[in-house]
Amino acid sequence: MNTDRIRGMYDILPDEIGWWRLAEQAMIDTARRFNYREIRFPIVEYTELFARGMGEATDVVGKEMYTFTDRKERSLSLRPEGTASVVRAYLNQGWHTQAPFQKLFYIGPMFRYEKPQKGRCRQFHQFGIEALGSLDPSLDAEVISFAWSMMDQLGIGGLWLRLNSIGCSEDRERFRAVLHAHFSRSIAHMCADCNRRLDENPMRILDCKEPQCQPFIDTAPGSADHLCPECALHFAHVRSLLDLLGLGYEIDSRLVRGIDYYTRTVFELMSKDLGSQDTLLGGGRYDGLVETFGGPSIPGLGFAGGFERLVIILQERANAKLTETSLDLFLATLGEAGRRYAFSLAQRLRRDGFSVDIDHRNRALRKQLTLANALHARHLLVIGDDEARAARGKIKQMDSGEELEISLEADTIADVLRKGG
Ligand SMILES: [Zn+2]
Ligand SMILES: [Zn+2]
Known part of the structure; x- marks a missing residue:
């Protein structure tokens, strides 16, 4: 393939x-x-x-x-x-x-x-x-x-x-005749395309980029003088x-x-x-x-x-790289209950307009945190089985490193994301 x-x-x-x-x-x-x-x-x-x-x-x-x-x-x-x-x-x-x-x-x-x-x-x-x-x-x-x-x-x-x-169109007809007369004198020194253009449409000769044709184009009459x-x-x-x-x-x-x-x-x-x-x-x-x-x-x-x-x-x-779109929240997970909780929470917050992502490869927490950094996530929330059961956890503001313990209800998280800039 x-x-x-x-x-x-x-x-x-x-x-x-x-x-x-x-x-x-x-x-x-x-x-x-x-x-x-x-x-x-x-x-x-x-x-x-x-x-x-x-x-x-x-x-x-x-x-x-x-x-x-x-x-x-x-x-x-x-x-x-x-x-x-x-x-x-x-x-x-x-x-x-x-x-x-x-x-x-x-x-x-x-x-x-x-x-x-x-x-x-x-x-x-x-x-x-x-x-x-x-x-x-x-x-x-x-x-x-x-x-x-x-x-x-x-x-x-x-x-x-x-x-x-x-x-x-009448002006163009007249101008074409003027150009035809002008280029006819020198057409032997011009490129093959221009030789073809002379009878098809001599106006196109003016677009020619071939160096050998330029002297004849430079001395050609102008259309604005034939209106x-x-x-x-x-x-x-x-x-x-x-x-x-x-x-x-x-x-x-x-x-x-x-x-x-x-x-x-x-x-x-x-x-x-x-x-x-x-x-x-x-x-x-x-x-x-x-x-x-x-x-x-x-x-x-x-x-x-x-x-x-x-x-x-x-x-x-550009002096600076174009600002990358950052993610509002990355949900890192531990354990099956944590994954299910995060999966449903992500859906709720996306419906409210936030950009949210989770890890889909069931990887170790350390790898998930690396991913959150690479995605420029503004907030991080780690949800394990305990957090899922208690519906409470710590949301981290990535820039400041500040952590806040909150209830893991979508509305509460949405409030934090909105305030978090
Ligand atoms: Zn006219
Ligand atoms: Zn030419």
Whole structure:
């Protein structure tokens, strides 16, 4: 039996969970403050959903999806991202007719067959939000400020934004032609992927990381200079609202993000505090996506980021180890009557909300006391047959070493645990 992990997929172990909870809680708290509601969608969808949504020619759809045929010969894929599923659920619920304005968030695993490296896994965990039903620039600024607030809550400083607008579909068409003309002159010196992208979608060339392509990308025209008046005004409004909120940004005219559904505002949130300038999350508008899926013309936008990277940052930045959850009470036992008494007492106290544990391996008292220490138990109670018979015993406050003789009724013990801090 092979017990290896699948490459690029990891167990998140109990010792690490505290960091994950911290990051997840920041998402949940921020969503509450901004009034975004949680949605949970299936891990598996029809492959077509991602192919139509993200674009057949994107790397994600073309090379990175986990796609398989089910028992009825339908092509299904593990979700590589959340936006397509959220929009699918939105249409599936009929929200486009009944409640078109929706602010939603999600957290959960996504799957991409990428080259695994630090902070990048094949099963990775995303947090994201989607806001559908308004073109108003205030929604763009809110989505960005949501992201910013979440990172603030986690104590991640030095935040700055890479911001751009790629315009409406007409602007994109025009910009693609401009880029095609620009790259056509130098395409012979560029990588094989870029040669393919030139005719598929020259905007994707801007995402290329190959060193040989950088000089031509650096001199490429910017999308923000090719916007129609309406999109230019929208972009100006977004920027003025970010100024109003005091959120620092840098216009990066080559930021286009490699997925087909993006329109108008696109952004990435970075932190200067991190050694390398790491992207914390990215997102943008997708004003045509609902229509692509057969719905009416309803605009939307959102962002997504990876928990793996956040957890690495939180761990690297932490001076102290994350406080371990301690146990309210450990019940050590001697003899069969003592064990039965403790077993029932533990159940009562757990029902009252206390964390209580007992030894399940019937070991010597000394080993049980070692375990109580390892578990950081705040209180210890040793129950032997005598204690069980008399229903009296000594409860020990582990920090102070203080012992108190009490009646072994659940209510009495509960009082001591509550006072014991
Ligand atoms: Zn436009
Ligand atoms: Zn290239």
